Amino acid sequence: MSQTTKKALAQSLKKLMNTTSLAKITVNNIVNDCGVNRRTFYYHFQDIYALLEWIFKNEVAAVMAENKTYETWQQGFLRIFFYLSENRKMVLNTYNSIGRDQLETHLYSAVYNLVLDVVDEITEGMEVSEKEKEFVVNFYKVALVGLLLEWIRTSMTENPEQIVDNLNKLISGDTYKALLKCKVC
The missing domain is CATH 1.10.10.60 (Homeodomain-like)
Known part of the structure; x- marks a missing residue:
């Protein structure tokens, strides 16, 4: 109940x-x-605001539940865009209010978990320290959430599929390369 x-x-x-x-x-x-x-x-x-936080915490995490691997992270990230788009008025209302912190906090949390799962998968069997993994995860978290926030700031007009496609072209394989470099640090 x-x-x-x-x-x-x-x-x-x-x-x-x-x-x-x-x-x-x-x-x-x-x-x-x-x-x-x-x-x-x-x-x-x-x-x-606690109710708003509960909404974002539960709904944003749920939309990417199945897509948190190296092969499927783009789908998980795209699903965040779709969720935000489906809830456009609520998201823009939150973004332009004091409740913006709840939105940002849960975007950072969801994207962090997405990237962490990918990095954990990539580093399986590699000798990469937790500190180095954390640095890579935080770098990508900030970059990806920055894209989401810029998309929201510009009234969510750009096509999410195009954003994710461009992102994939830009960073495809770079996470793995970055972690390989950390291995020799």
Whole structure:
């Protein structure tokens, strides 16, 4: 029941964000739309930003669940673009509000996990220190999230498939090469 209630509250917030700026949405708006009382909301979430954080944490991670390998990372990254695009009004509303930190935090987290899985796969059997792996993961995390944030900043107009295709042309094989260089450092 708890997950069902959280999902219902999330759907209400997302629905409201399609027409109202985040700063103008109240807990009362959410609970009235959802059909629960304020106590129920506060039983699950500290405030609206905690609900927003829960949405991004659960939904962004879920969209890439199957695509976190060296061969499929591009699909996982593309699925993040698709999720953001499908939730365009909510994402732009969040990006242009105080809630932007929640969006950025969860994009960084999701992309970090994606890149970490790829790097772990590549380095299997290689002698690369955790510190060197961490550096490579963080480098790609910042680059990839930077692309996502720039795409959001420019109103999500560029074709996500083209962005990922260009990215793949640019860095194809470079992660492996970087890790090989670290091996000899």
